[in-house]
Every structure is written in structure tokens, then in C-alpha cells.
Amino acid sequence: MVFSATSEIINNTAIITLSGELDASSAPDFKSEVEKVTERGLIRLVLRMADLDYMASAGLRVFIFAKQKLGSDKEIYVVSPQEMVLDTLEKTGFHNRLVIVDSYDPTTSP
Amino acid sequence: MHPLTVPGTLDSLKAIANYVITVATEVGLDKKSIYRLRLAVDEVATNIILHGYQASGIQGNLQVNAAFDESKLEIVIEDTTPLYDPYQTEAQISAQDPSRPLEDRSLGGLGLYLAIHGVDQFSYERLGDQNRTIFVVHCAPATSQESVARTLQNPEHP
Numbered sequence: 001m002v003f004s005a006t007s008e009i010i011n012n013t014a015i016i017t018l019s020g021e022l023d024a025s026s027a028p029d030f031k032s033e034v035e036k037v038t039e040r041g042l043i044r045l046v047l048r049m050a051d052l053d054y055m056a057s058a059g060l061r062v063f064i065f066a067k068q069k070l071g072s073d074k075e076i077y078v079v080s081p082q083e084m085v086l087d088t089l090e091k092t093g094f095h096n097r098l099v100i101v102d103s104y105d106p107t108t109s110p
Numbered sequence: 111m112h113p114l115t116v117p118g119t120l121d122s123l124k125a126i127a128n129y130v131i132t133v134a135t136e137v138g139l140d141k142k143s144i145y146r147l148r149l150a151v152d153e154v155a156t157n158i159i160l161h162g163y164q165a166s167g168i169q170g171n172l173q174v175n176a177a178f179d180e181s182k183l184e185i186v187i188e189d190t191t192p193l194y195d196p197y198q199t200e201a202q203i204s205a206q207d208p209s210r211p212l213e214d215r216s217l218g219g220l221g222l223y224l225a226i227h228g229v230d231q232f233s234y235e236r237l238g239d240q241n242r243t244i245f246v247v248h249c250a251p252a253t254s255q256e257s258v259a260r261t262l263q264n265p266e267h268p
Binding site (some may be wrong): 054 | 209223
């Protein structure tokens with residue numbers, strides 16, 4: 001499935017919705033979406049990943065890039081990753097440094 | 111299955127993925143094994159394209175071969191990029207502390223780490239001017255699957 005990344009900003013929280021397959025050929029699209037939203041004074045970055053069917057390490061590199069842009073005191077939330085995407089996050093230890101949640105509601109979160 | 115030959119560009123990743131998924135599905139691997147094998151091959155192909163061909167400014171192809179029997183599926187990627195040593199890179203990433211903050215992580219080696227840990231056997235060899243990266247996934251023998259099925263159907267009479 002074709003990769004897509006769309007973003008919105010609600011209450012100083014950037015929300016990027018990812019879908020399809022994230023490999024080295026599609027990672028630049030994800031990276032440019034991160035660059036677009038992290039220009040502003042954000043409090044956190046939320047990645048909706050329920051429809052992301054595949055993620056290679058090129059996606060993990062964008063996570064590192066996002067964290068560097070956001071600053072170490074800001075959290076990255078990963079919402080509802082699929083089982084095998086979560087498997088990759090766990091194998092590489094990235095899950096220790098992300099907030100992985102089943103759902104995220106920007107209107108009720110502080 | 112006929113080998114797949116594609117140019118050493120990122121646009122070829124989809125074709126390589128489709129090839130691996132098709133073969134692995136035909137062989138009857140489970141979904142998780144298919145995902146991990148596809149990831150492993152994708153990571154190595156990406157490294158060959160970005161660090162082999164593009165970084166050294168040379169053009170070339172990747173050839174992907176598949177061979178299987180009852181016990182295993184073997185995928186081989188052949189390329190003509192300069193010599194590289196996947197084990198050295200893998201050792202570097204393995205030495206990284208997984209609890210390290212993301213912003214301090216090294217960008218290199220993650221893909222190879224996933225490749226090597228995503229299959230049952232990973233090997234690399236240099237043959238003439240070619241690199242050969244070999245991925246092996248063991249298939250569950252049909253007999254043991256049948257006996258599991260029998261056990262489930264007749265739990266009291268395995």
C-alpha cells in the first residue's frame with residue numbers, strides 16, 4: 001500500500017497520521033512532515049500508526065530526527081501501532097523512549 | 111522461482127518486497143515470519159543501494175534469488191558494490207545501550223541489526239566482484255503441523 005503522512009496541530013500538539021508502508025523510499029515524506037510541524041513551539045508529537053502496515057529502519061531514523069528537533073524534554077506518542085511494527089520498536093529498544101498508547105484524544109489531553 | 115533483477119535505486123524496494131512476499135507466501139510461511147524476512151531483505155537492499163551504489167557513485171543491479179525445499183526458504187541478494195562487512199556494523203549497533211535516549215542514538219546499523227535478527231540464518235560472502243547476502247528461514251515440517259492439528263482435534267487421544 002502507498003505510504004501517506006498527514007499532519008495537524010491541535011493544542012500545541014502535532015499529530016501525524018501514517019498509513020501504508022514506510023521504507024527508505026517513503027521515509028523522506030515522513031521526515032518532511034515532521035520538519036513541517038516541528039518548526040512551531042510544540043509540547044509533544046503524536047504519531048497515529050494504526051494504518052501503518054510496515055516500517056523499516058528508515059522510519060526509526062525519522063523518530064530520532066523528530067526527537068532531536070523536539071528536544072529531549074518533549075515526548076513522542078505512538079498511537080496503536082500494529083503488532084509487527086511494535087515488534088520492531090521493541091527489538092531496537094525504541095519503545096523505552098516513546099510513549100506507546102492505544103488511543104489519544106487531543107481535545108482531552110493536557 | 112525466477113530470479114528478480116532490478117536497478118540499484120530506492121524505487122526497486124517495492125519490487126523486491128513483492129518478490130519476497132510472493133515466494134514466502136507460496137512456501138507457506140506464517141505472517142510474522144514473512145514480515146520479518148521482508149524486513150530483513152528490505153534493510154539489506156536499502157544498505158546496498160544507499161551505501162553501496164549511491165555513496166560510491168556507481169550504477170548497478172541487485173539480483174534476488176529464491177530457493178526452497180521442505181525445510182527452508184533461502185533468499186540470496188547479489189550485488190556488485192564494493193566490499194562491505196555487515197558483521198562489523200552489526201557489532202557496533204549491538205554494543206549500543208537500548209535504554210539510551212533516542213536523540214543520542216547512532217543512525218547507522220539499525221537496519222542490519224533488524225536483518226540479522228529477523229531470520230534464522232544470515233550470512234555474507236564475497237565471490238569475485240560480487241557480494242552475496244543470504245537469508246534462511248526454516249519452515250515448520252508438515253508432519254509436525256499435522257500432529258499439532260491432530261492433537262488439537264483430539265486432545266485426549268494425541
